[in-house]
Amino acid sequence: MPFAEHPLEETNPQTAPFRSFGRVQTPQAGRTLARWLGALGLVVVLAGFLPWTQNIRSSGQLTTLRPQDRPQTVPSTIGGRIARWHVREGQRVGQGDTLLTITEVKEKYFDPQLLERTREQLAAKIASLEQNKGKTVALGDQQAALRSGLSVSLNKARNKVSQTRLKVNSDEADLRAAENDMAIATRQLERQEELYKQGLKSLTELEQRRLKFQESTAKRQGVENKLGASRQELTNAGLELSSLQAEYQDKLAKSESDRRSAVAYQFDSEGQIAKLRNELANLSIRAGYYHIRAPQDGYVVRALKEGLGEIVKEGEDVVTVMPISPELAAELYVQPMDIPLLRVGRKVRLQFDGWPALVFTGWPGTSFGTFGGRVAVIDNIDSQGQYRILVTPDPELEPWPSLLRVGSGVYGWALLDNVPIWYELWRQLNGFPPNFVGAPVAKGKGGKAGKKAYESADEAY
Structure with missing residues (x-):
């Protein structure tokens, strides 16, 4: 095609003296990509202003709130020789049921009369x-x-x-x-x-x-x-x-x-x-004490002594019993820098091992397969550099699964303040701790702000 007949010369007379402009064209795909990138950038900027619920993430395992509900090892009060087992592992027993019978091994007690x-x-x-x-x-x-x-x-x-x-x-x-x-x-x-x-x-x-x-x-x-x-x-x-x-x-x-x-x-x-x-x-x-009995209703989990005729020492554990229907609690470990942000009654979301879940930690309302809880206990001393907290089911929300077992893993995050996403990214890049949410009864301007932030976290929960 002759240069004078190029369409660009007709539409743009200013570039007519330059023949290279007539041979350069803008691809259609480039225009589409630019539009998408611009729209994506706009979406990212707008998303930076979306609310994000700050949280403290931790992991642990399931335990019980009451000490008597935890797995219990049954000891032999006196030394003796195992004469007979009355139960098997996995069997349900009631309080006072005989688990095993022992006989004497000390000569001063040999006389049957x-x-x-x-x-x-x-x-x-x-x-x-x-x-x-x-x-x-x-x-x-x-x-x-x-x-x-x-x-x-x-x-x-x-x-x-x-x-x-x-x-x-x-x-x-x-x-x-x-x-x-x-x-x-x-x-x-x-x-x-x-x-x-x-x-x-x-x-x-x-x-x-x-x-x-x-x-x-x-x-x-x-x-x-x-x-x-x-x-x-x-x-x-x-x-x-x-x-x-x-x-x-x-x-x-x-x-x-x-x-x-x-x-x-x-x-x-x-x-x-x-x-x-x-x-x-x-x-x-x-x-x-010749008959070792179950201290409470439960299941025989494991026999720590096997066979007949085996010698057990005074105070030695012989069998482990798991109580029936324990009051479950999640045992989580939190970093020392996050402990001041927690208090008894703080709402927590939990994910249990083996339970399908889709988790968005910043948007707890959109998560699936998580369960609610409240902080019941906060230890006053650390345990190997971390502080232990106990989380119990939230009575106002759905109950925890009935198939949960003591000792299974659990992940949790305590809900704190609602902040924009850009602020949360800036805080994490700088290594700052989450915003401190004061008690709802705090007075003054700061107290009102803390109460508002706490209520906003509860609403997001």
Whole structure:
């Protein structure tokens, strides 16, 4: 085609002097690509202003909220030898059902009648204590009788002393009378001898007076002897009174010693009886530990000891039981820098292993196969550089799948503030933490903003 006949020369006279313009054409595909790129750029710019829910992502596993709902290992309280298994793995058991039976391995418990023999020892010791109590009572009665006999004997001895003292007084009076009679007889004899010398009295009368004097002398000597005997009797009565009290004191001391020995034996017997009762109670309780029972309703998960005749030590685990219908909770681990952004009651979205899900972490409302929860527990100390939180089902949303099992994996993200996508990209590129959402009760402008952001996150949830 001649250059003058090119269509461009007719449509654009300004480029007519330049022949190269007539040979250059803009491809149709280039125009289409430019339009698409422009539209895509516009969409990207507009998408940057779309809301994005900030979140804290973490992973963990399923556990239970209550400690008693977690898998429990059942130990053997006493050492023994496995005699029989009553269950198999996977079997459902009720609380108190017998899991296995063990027998003794300690020689001091080999006697099959050990419990009965211990009861006999206890009964014999109790009977011995009762007899000893009777002995103590008898010794007390003996002491009372001795004290009563001492009182009577002392009264009798005192009466004898008083009686002897009266007799001594009487003999002393007789002695004074005899001495008066002797003095009179002596004076009369002297006068009689004077009169005899003067010839006024006969020898016969003198001899009679002398005889009278001898009689008075003999009487006085008899009274003195009697008084001496009475005084000696009084001394003997006093000595008898003193020895009687010492004798009874010796008997009372011996009886008191016997009584105290009986009381000491009684206390010792009571201590031995208490020890035997304790031993009997321990044996009775130990007999109940020969059957290892399920602590609660559940399933036998795993037998940690196998076979028959195997020895288990005291306190050693023998079987694991999983409780029925545990209250599930997601155990998640969060970085320390994210802990200040969480609080009890914070909403969380969860994805469980083995459960199909389509997740958009920034748009939780568009995710599929995720389940709601709320933060129930936040640990106050870290665990290997991370903090553990427990998330329980949200009662206001759909329940968790019933087929979930303790120990399966779980992924979760706690929902925070709603921000534009461009802001979230800028925050992550700079390594900034998510926006802190304050408590809804905060006052002031900042508190209102935090409350609004928290409510917007709940609405997105």
